Amino acid sequence: MDTGVFAYLVHKVNIERMANRDFTCSMDRGGVERIVYQISVVTVVAILVGAAASLAAIGFVDAVHYLNDRLLISPYARIQADHRSGLVTAATLIVPATGGLIVGLVVHFLVREKRGLAPPDAILAAQTSGPAPGIRSGLASTFAALVSLGSGASVGQYGPLVYLGAMFGNLVGHLRLNLRHQRSIAIACGVAAAISTAFNAPIAGLVFAHEVILRHYSLRAFAPVTVAAATGYIIANVIFDRPALFLVNFDRVEHSYEFVFFALEGVMCAGLAWVFMVLLRLSANVARRYIAPPWARPAVAGLIVGLVALWIPEVLGIGQETLRFATIEGAFGIGELALIIVAKLVLTALCVGFGFVGGVFSPALLIGILFGAFYGLVLPYVAPVPHSGLVVYAICGMMALASSVIGAPLTTILIVFELTRSYDLTIAAMVAVVFANLISYRVIGRSLFDLQLRARGFDLSLGRDKAILETHRIRDYLSREFTSASDRETVGDVRQRLVEDHRSEAMILNQDGELLGVVRLQGIVNSHADAPVLQAAIQSFTTFDEDTSVWQSMEMLRGFLGEAVPLVDRSGRLQGVVPEEAVIRAYLEIVHDLREEENEAA
Amino acid sequence: MKRPSLRVFPLIVIGLLAFFAVSSAQGESEAPEVLTVVTWGGSYEDSQRRAYFEPFTNATGIEIETVHYDGGVKVLREHLASGDVQWDVIDMIQSDASAACEEGLLALIDPAILAPAPDGTPAQEDFMAEAIHRCFITQIVFSTVIAFDDRAFPGVKPDSVEDFFDLEAFPGKRALRKSPVGLFEWALLSLSVPREQLYDLLSTRRGLELASRRLDDIRDAIIWWTRGDESVELLTSGQAVMATGYNGRFFHARAMEGAPISVIWDGQLIGFNSWAIPRGSGQADLAADFIAFATRSENMAAQANLISYGPARKSAQQRVGLHTDAGVPMRPYMPTAPSHMANAVIRDHQWYSQTVELREQWFREWLAH
Numbered sequence: 001m002d003t004g005v006f007a008y009l010v011h012k013v014n015i016e017r018m019a020n021r022d023f024t025c026s027m028d029r030g031g032v033e034r035i036v037y038q039i040s041v042v043t044v045v046a047i048l049v050g051a052a053a054s055l056a057a058i059g060f061v062d063a064v065h066y067l068n069d070r071l072l073i074s075p076y077a078r079i080q081a082d083h084r085s086g087l088v089t090a091a092t093l094i095v096p097a098t099g100g101l102i103v104g105l106v107v108h109f110l111v112r113e114k115r116g117l118a119p120p121d122a123i124l125a126a127q128t129s130g131p132a133p134g135i136r137s138g139l140a141s142t143f144a145a146l147v148s149l150g151s152g153a154s155v156g157q158y159g160p161l162v163y164l165g166a167m168f169g170n171l172v173g174h175l176r177l178n179l180r181h182q183r184s185i186a187i188a189c190g191v192a193a194a195i196s197t198a199f200n201a202p203i204a205g206l207v208f209a210h211e212v213i214l215r216h217y218s219l220r221a222f223a224p225v226t227v228a229a230a231t232g233y234i235i236a237n238v239i240f241d242r243p244a245l246f247l248v249n250f251d252r253v254e255h256s257y258e259f260v261f262f263a264l265e266g267v268m269c270a271g272l273a274w275v276f277m278v279l280l281r282l283s284a285n286v287a288r289r290y291i292a293p294p295w296a297r298p299a300v301a302g303l304i305v306g307l308v309a310l311w312i313p314e315v316l317g318i319g320q321e322t323l324r325f326a327t328i329e330g331a332f333g334i335g336e337l338a339l340i341i342v343a344k345l346v347l348t349a350l351c352v353g354f355g356f357v358g359g360v361f362s363p364a365l366l367i368g369i370l371f372g373a374f375y376g377l378v379l380p381y382v383a384p385v386p387h388s389g390l391v392v393y394a395i396c397g398m399m400a401l402a403s404s405v406i407g408a409p410l411t412t413i414l415i416v417f418e419l420t421r422s423y424d425l426t427i428a429a430m431v432a433v434v435f436a437n438l439i440s441y442r443v444i445g446r447s448l449f450d451l452q453l454r455a456r457g458f459d460l461s462l463g464r465d466k467a468i469l470e471t472h473r474i475r476d477y478l479s480r481e482f483t484s485a486s487d488r489e490t491v492g493d494v495r496q497r498l499v500e501d502h503r504s505e506a507m508i509l510n511q512d513g514e515l516l517g518v519v520r521l522q523g524i525v526n527s528h529a530d531a532p533v534l535q536a537a538i539q540s541f542t543t544f545d546e547d548t549s550v551w552q553s554m555e556m557l558r559g560f561l562g563e564a565v566p567l568v569d570r571s572g573r574l575q576g577v578v579p580e581e582a583v584i585r586a587y588l589e590i591v592h593d594l595r596e597e598e599n600e601a602a
Numbered sequence: 603m604k605r606p607s608l609r610v611f612p613l614i615v616i617g618l619l620a621f622f623a624v625s626s627a628q629g630e631s632e633a634p635e636v637l638t639v640v641t642w643g644g645s646y647e648d649s650q651r652r653a654y655f656e657p658f659t660n661a662t663g664i665e666i667e668t669v670h671y672d673g674g675v676k677v678l679r680e681h682l683a684s685g686d687v688q689w690d691v692i693d694m695i696q697s698d699a700s701a702a703c704e705e706g707l708l709a710l711i712d713p714a715i716l717a718p719a720p721d722g723t724p725a726q727e728d729f730m731a732e733a734i735h736r737c738f739i740t741q742i743v744f745s746t747v748i749a750f751d752d753r754a755f756p757g758v759k760p761d762s763v764e765d766f767f768d769l770e771a772f773p774g775k776r777a778l779r780k781s782p783v784g785l786f787e788w789a790l791l792s793l794s795v796p797r798e799q800l801y802d803l804l805s806t807r808r809g810l811e812l813a814s815r816r817l818d819d820i821r822d823a824i825i826w827w828t829r830g831d832e833s834v835e836l837l838t839s840g841q842a843v844m845a846t847g848y849n850g851r852f853f854h855a856r857a858m859e860g861a862p863i864s865v866i867w868d869g870q871l872i873g874f875n876s877w878a879i880p881r882g883s884g885q886a887d888l889a890a891d892f893i894a895f896a897t898r899s900e901n902m903a904a905q906a907n908l909i910s911y912g913p914a915r916k917s918a919q920q921r922v923g924l925h926t927d928a929g930v931p932m933r934p935y936m937p938t939a940p941s942h943m944a945n946a947v948i949r950d951h952q953w954y955s956q957t958v959e960l961r962e963q964w965f966r967e968w969l970a971h
Contacts, residue, residue, distance in 0.1 A: 075805035080956035247796045313806070320799070321806050328793050331812050 041177050042185070042224045049172050049186050050193035050228030053165035054235040057197040060146065060161060064318075067150025071095045073317050092316070093306040099151020100302030103144045103356055104295035110140035114294065116148075116357030117141040118159045119212065119406075120452045122166030122191055125173075126184040126213045127464065128471045138167040144357040148298070152316040154305060154347040159359020161198050165190030166213075181597055185221050188214050192225045193232030195411075200244055201418035202233035208411040212449065215464050220600035244419055245365075248327050248395065252424040254388040261387070262396050262428050265375050266435030269400035272371060273440050276345060276364070276405060277448060283353025294355065301354035305347055314340050315347050319366045326369040329390045337374040341367055360448060364402040372397020395425055396432035403433045404440035407447020465591060469551035472590055474544055477582040478567055478575060484509055487516050491536055492529030494519055505563045507574055508537050514572040515543070520562065543568050544578055550586045557583055635664045637888055640671045640692040640880075644831035645854035646909060650693075652926075653905035654896040661895070664888065672828050673781065675702050675958065678880060682707055687882040690889040696740055696874040697954035703737035704955070709879040709886050710736050715894040719917035728899070728915045738876035739897055742905075743912035745849040745937030745946075746784050746871040749833075752862040754843035763869035766844055767792040767820055774843030777836040780826035782965035783954075784846060784871050786813035787947055791869045801950045814968050837863055853910040853935045857928055867942040873949045874914065910935035 068074040072081055072091035081087050108114060113121075117133050125132035133141075145160035169190035173183030188209040196205030206229040210217050214225075253259070287297045309315050314322045322340070325331035332340075348363040376393030387393075395416060403412040413433055417426040445451050450460045453467075460467045483506040485494045494506050504521040517537030524536045542556055544567040553565070557580065564577035639655070641647050647668060655666040669689060671677065675698050681689060694702065702708050713734050716725035726734060733740035748766050750759070760772045766788065778785065786804050790813055795803055803809035825842050827833045833847030834855045849870070855861035877896065879889045895901065902913035903921030910932055913919050922932050933939060937946070954961075 074802070075809075076802050076953070077805075079805040079960065080953065082957075083959055249794045321802050321809070324795065324799055324803060325806075325808055325812075328795065328812065330793075330815060331808060 038179060041179060043227060045172055045177070045179075045182075045186055046189045046224035046227035047231050049165075049168050049189040050196075050231030051235060052168045053190040053193040053228070054197040054232035056164050056168070057161045057194045057232070058236065060142070060164065061157065061198065063146055064149045064157060067146070068152070068317055071099075071151060073150070073152040075313070075321055078313075089310065092309050092313075093303070096152045096302035096305045096309075096316070097299050098302070099147050099153060100298035100300070100354075100356060101296075102147050102151075103153075104298040106140055106144045106147070107298075107355060107357060108295035111137045111144070113137055115355070116144055116160075117163045117167075118359065118449075118452075119162045119166075119191075120449045120456070122163055122187060123213055123449060123453060123460075124456075124458060125166060125170055126187040127215070127458070127460075127468065129183070130471065132170050135167065135171065138163065138170075141357060142167075148351075148356040148358045149318065151302065152305065152309070153298075153302060153351045153356040153358060154315055154317070154344060154363060155351050155356050155358025156360055156362030156364070157318060157358065158195070158198055158361040160357065161194040162191050162359070165192070165194030180600070181220070184214060184597075185224055188221055188225045189228035192229040196229040196232035197236040199415055199419070200233070200236050201415050202229040204411050204414040204418055205229040205232060207414055208408055211408050211410050212406065212447070215460070216598035218598050218600045220597075245415075246323060246327065246369075246395075246419060248391050248420060248422075248425070250389075250391045250395075250420065250422050250425050252388070253392060253428055255386060257385070258387055258392075259428070259431050261379060261383070261393070262431040263435040265372065265393060265396050266400040266432035266437075267439055268375070269368060269371065269397055269432065270404050270436045270439035270443065272345075272367070272401055273364075273404035273436070274443050276349065276360075276367070276401075277444050277451070279346060279349035280353055280360075280448070283349045285353075287354045291354075297354040298351075298356045301351050301356060304350060308343060308347060312340060312343050315343050318362050319344070323366055323369055326366075326373040326394050327391050332370075332373060332377075334374065334377050337370055337377065341370045341374060344370070361402060361406050364405040365398050368401030369394045369398035371401065392425060392428050395420070396429050399429045400432040400436035404436045404444070405448050407437075407445075407450060409433045409437045464594060466551055468594060469554070469587065469590055470549045472550040472586065473546070474548050474550050474553040474578055474583065474586060475546050475567055475575070477578055477586050479564065479579055479582065480576050482507055482564065482566075482577045484574070485519065485533055486510075487532075487534050489533050490529060491524050491527045491531045491533050494533045495521070495524055495529070503563065506533075507566055507577070508533060509574055513574060515566055515568050515574040517541070518562070518566065541566075545569070546575070550583070550590060553578065553583050554587060635885075635888070636667050637664055637885060637892055638667050638669060638688055638690045639892070640669045640689045642672070642693065642830050643668075643670050644829070645851055645858075646830060646848070646911075649850075649905050649908035650896075652908055653901055654892075657901065657904075658892060658895050662891075666892075670829075672830070673783075674698060675705065675707070678702055678707050679705070682880060682882055687880060687884065689880045690883045690885045691892055692878050692880055693741075694738065694876055694878050696738070696876045697949065697951040699738040699876045699878050700735070700951055701955035701958055702878070703735070707881055708737040709881045709883065709889075711739060711879060711890060711893065713739075715890050717894060717898050719899050719915070721917065723917065725897075725915070728917050730914045730916075733874075733876075733914045735876070738878040739893055740874045740876040740914045741897060741902065742875045742914055743936075743938055744873055744875060745942075746779075746846055746873065747849045747852065747937075748788075748844060748846050748866045748869070749837060749852045749863050750844045750866065751837045751840065751842070752864050753840070759864065760844065761866055761868060763788050763791040763866075764794075765866075767816060769820060769823055772844070774823070775825050775836075775841060776820055776823050777825045777827050777833050777842035777845035777847075779833070779846060780828050782961035785817060785965075786810065787871055787949075788846075788869055789813035789816035791945075791947070792816060797869075797945060797947045800947060801953045805953070810964055814964075814971075817968065834861070834863070837861070849935070849937050850909040850911045857925065857930050857935070868945050870937060870942060870946045871949055872937055872946050874951070875911075906936075907932055910937075912936045912938045 069077040072078050072088055078088050113133055121133055142160055142164055148155050149157055166187045169187030172186040191213050192205040192209035195208045196202040206226050209225045214221055291297045344367050372394035373390055376390040399412040399416055403409045413430045416429040445461055458467050483498055483501045483503045485506045485508050487508055487510050498506055498521050506519045508517045510516055518541045519537050527536050542560055542565050544553055544565050546569055564579040566577050567575045569575055659665055673695055718724050719728040754774055765772050787800050790800055830848050830851055833845040834851050836842040837845045838861045852863050852865050856863050877893045879886055883889055899917040902918035906913050906922045907926045924931055
C-alpha cells in the first residue's frame with residue numbers, strides 16, 4: 001500500500017477531527033442548548049431504561065420463584081408436599097420434561113432466531129448497527145427462559161435478565177432522539193440496571209455493562225450507565241426487598257501464604273471452565289446428532305435432569321440452598337461435593353446444549369462455590385498448614401470460575417465487594433479471579449460469549465477494531481468510475497481510452513458484463529496495437545465480492561499494486577471498483593468512529 | 603373523622619345483639635353456665651384470667667374453667683375423637699391452628715363478631731395482616747427466646763444463639779422444649795445461616811442433617827421441658843444455666859419475682875397465638891361471644907399490661923403502657939420492640955403447619971439416635 005497516501009489521509013482525518021472539536025467547544029447559544037438537551041435526554045433515557053429493566057428483572061425473578069414453589073421444584077415446596085407420597089417424585093420426573101417441551105416449542109415456533117436470546121445478542125446489538133432480534137423474539141425467548149428456570153432446568157437466570165435489559169435498551173434505541181450512539185448506550189443502561197438489581201450490586205452492574213457489553217469506558221456512556229445502575233439499585237432496595245445472593249461471615253485472611261493457594265485455586269478454576277466449555281460444545285453436538293427435531297431436545301434434557309434429581313436433588317434449578325450450604329463448614333463431605341460438582345457441570349452443559357433457555361453465570365457461580373468448598377476441604381490434606389476456613393476458598397472458587405466463563409473479572413471482583421463489604425475477601429477473590437482469567441484467556445478465549453459470537457462471525461478476540469471492521473462491507477465504498485473494455489476490442493482502442501480517461505487500468509468485460517480480466521497501462525505500452533486486448537490482460541488479480549468486509553479487503557490489499565480493486569457479484573458480473581484510497585478511507589472512518597465513541601465526553 | 607361511621611354501624615348493632623343474646627341466655631338458665639377454655643397455664647394464664655376471664659364472668663355471669671394445654675394438634679385430635687367434646691375455646695399457636703383447620707378439627711368463626719377499634723376502625727383493618735382466619739382469630743405476638751441465669755456467668759455474658767451452643771465458653775445445662783419447634787432454627791442460626799434462608803435450608807435433607815449434627819454438640823447438656831413455666835423453674839432453681847422459653851414468662855419471673863434471668867434477643871423466634879373453637883363444642887355461640895370479648899382492644903391491652911406479649915391489633919398496641927402491678931413500662935419487653943427485631947426469626951407458619959409429621963419423625967429419630 002502507498003504509505004504516502006495513507007499518511008496524507010490520516011493527517012486529513014485528524015485535522016477534521018480537531019476542527020470538529022473546536023466547533024463543539026465554542027459555546028454559542030445553539031451549542032449550550034444542544035448540550036442541555038443532550039444531558040437531559042440522556043438522563044431521562046437512563047432512568048427510564050434502568051427502571052424498566054430493573055422492574056422486569058424483579059418480576060422475572062419473582063415469577064421463577066413462584067413457579068418453583070408451585071411446580072414442586074424448590075425444596076421449600078417439596079418438603080411441604082412430602083406427606084403426599086409419590087407427588088414429589090412425579091413432579092420431579094414430569095415438570096422438567098414438560099417444561100423442556102414447552103421451551104422447545106416456544107423457541108422453535110415463536111423465536112425467529114430459533115434459539116434463546118442471550119448476552120451475545122446484547123453485545124452484538126450494542127457493538128454494531130445491524131438489525132437486532134425483534135421484540136416478539138425477545139419476549140418469546142424471555143418466556144422460554146422463565147419456563148426453563150421455573151421447571152427446574154439447570155440453567156442460569158442472569159443471561160435472560162441481561163437480554164431483557166438489552167431489549168428495553170434496544171427499544172429506546174429506535175426512538176428519534178438524535179443522540180450519538182444512542183442504541184449502544186441505551187442497551188448498556190438496561191443491562192447495567194438488570195445486573196444491579198439482580199445482584200443488588202450497582203457498581204458491578206455498571207462495570208459489567210462496560211466490561212462485557214460496551215467494551216470501552218467513555219464518559220458519554222459511563223454517566224448514563226451509572227444513572228441506570230443506581231436506578232436499578234434504588235428500585236431493588238427501596239421498592240422491593242430481596243435477600244442477597246450470598247451472605248457470609250468472614251474476618252480476615254489469617255496467613256499471607258494463603259494467597260498462593262488462592263492463585264492456585266484460580267488456575268484450577270480456569271481448567272474447570274475449560275472442561276465446562278468442552279462439555280457445552282459436546283452436548284450441543286450430541287443433541288444435533290441424535291435428536292433430529294430441535295424442539296424435542298430440551299424435553300429430553302429435562303427428563304434426564306428429573307431422573308438425576310431423584311438421586312441428587314441439588315441439580316434442580318438455580319440451587320440457592322446448595323449455594324448457601326457451600327459456605328457452611330460441615331454441610332458437605334468431600335465425596336458428596338465431588339459428586340454434586342460433576343452432576344451439576346454435566347447437567348448444565350446438557351440443558352444449555354440441548355436448548356433450554358438460560359444463562360451459564362448462575363450455574364458457574366454454583367459449581368464454582370462447590371469447587372471452592374471442595375478445594376478448601378481437600379487443602380488441609382495436601383498442605384497441612386493452618387488456613388482461614390472454608391468461606392474464603394468457596395467464594396474464591398465461585399468468582400474465579402464464573403469470571404472465566406463470562407469474561408468479566410472486574411465485575412465478579414466487585415460483586416464480592418458489594419455483597420460482602422469485606423475487603424479481605426475481595427482481595428482474596430481478586431487474586432483467584434486474575435489467575436483464572438490469565439489462564440482461561442489463553443486456553444479458551446475471553447469468554448463463552450465471545451466464543452459464541454465468533455461462531456457467528458463476530459470475532460472480538462483481537463479487540464473491537466477487527467470485529468467492527470468485519471461487520472462493515474467494502475461494497476459501501478464502491479465507485480462506478482472506471483474504464484471498461486469489451487473482450488473484442490484491441491490493445492490500441494483500450495490504450496487510447498485509458499489515456500483519455502487519465503487511468504492506468506481497464507476492466508475487460510464480456511457481453512453479459514462479466515469480468516474477464518484487468519489490463520494495466522504499463523503492460524500494454526509496447527504491445528502491438530492490433531492484438532486482442534484479452535491477450536494482454538492479467539489473469540490472476542484481486543477481486544472483492546459483495547460480502548467482502550473492510551477487514552478482509554485490507555488483508556487482501558497486501559502486496560496490491562493497482563489503482564482499484566474490482567468488485568463482482570456472485571455470477572461474476574462487475575459491480576464497480578473500490579479504489580485503494582477508499583479502503584484506507586473506510587478503515588480510517590470506522591476506526592475514527594470507534595475512537596471517538598471510546599473517548600467521548602459526557 | 604377518620605372513617606365513615608356508616609361502615610361501623612352494622613358492627614355496633616351486631617355487638618349489641620351479641621351482648622343481649624348473652625344476657626338473655628344467662629337469664630334463661632338457672633344454674634351458672636360454664637365455658638371451658640384450653641390454655642397454657644402459669645403466668646400467661648394468670649394474665650388471661652385477669653384480662654379476659656374475670657371481666658367476662660362479671661359481664662355475663664358465665665364461669666370460665668381452664669384445661670391445661672402444651673401446644674400441638676395431636677391432643678385436640680384425640681379429644682375430639684373421644685366423642686365427648688368438653689372444650690369450647692382453645693388458645694393455639696397459629697401454625698397448629700392452621701393445620702387443625704385443614705384437618706377439619708375447628709369450627710368456623712364469623713369475622714363479624716370482632717368489635718371495631720374504639721375510634722371506629724373496622725376490625726379487618728385494625729388487626730395484623732392474616733390475623734383474621736375462617737377458623738381462628740390471632741390475638742398475641744409471642745416470642746420463644748433464649749434466657750440465661752445471670753448467677754452462672756459472673757464474667758462474660760452470653761449474647762447470641764451461637765453462645766447457646768458453645769459449651770466451652772459457657773458451660774452448663776441447657777433447658778429446651780421437648781418438641782420439634784425452634785431447635786433446628788437455632789441450630790442453623792448458630793452456624794451463621796441468615797434468617798431469610800432458614801426455612802429454605804431446613805426444607806432440604808442436608809439442612810435437617812446439619813441441624814441434627816449441631817444439636818449433637820450439646821446433646822449431653824440438654825434438659826427437656828414441656829410446660830411453659832418449667833423452663834423458668836429450671837433456670838431459677840439452678841438446674842440449667844440457659845433455657846429457651848416464652849418471653850412473657852421470663853419477663854414475669856424477672857420483673858415480678860426478681861429472678862436473676864436475662865433474655866438473649868438474638869434469634870428470638872416470633873410466633874402468634876390464636877383463639878379457635880373446637881369443632882363439636884356444644885357451646886360454639888358462647889365460645890364466639892368469648893372470643894369477641896377477648897379480642898376487644900381495651901381487653902387485649904389489659905393483658906399486654908400484665909405480660910409482655912404483643913397484642914395483634916393496632917388499637918390495642920397503642921394502649922400498652924405500664925405494668926398494672928409493678929408499674930414498669932411494658933413496651934421495651936415486647937418481642938416486637940425495634941431493638942429486639944434485628945435478628946428476629948418470624949416463624950414460618952405455613953412451613954410449620956405442613957411439616958408436622960416430618961418434624962415429629964425427625965425429632966423422634968434424633969432422640970433415639
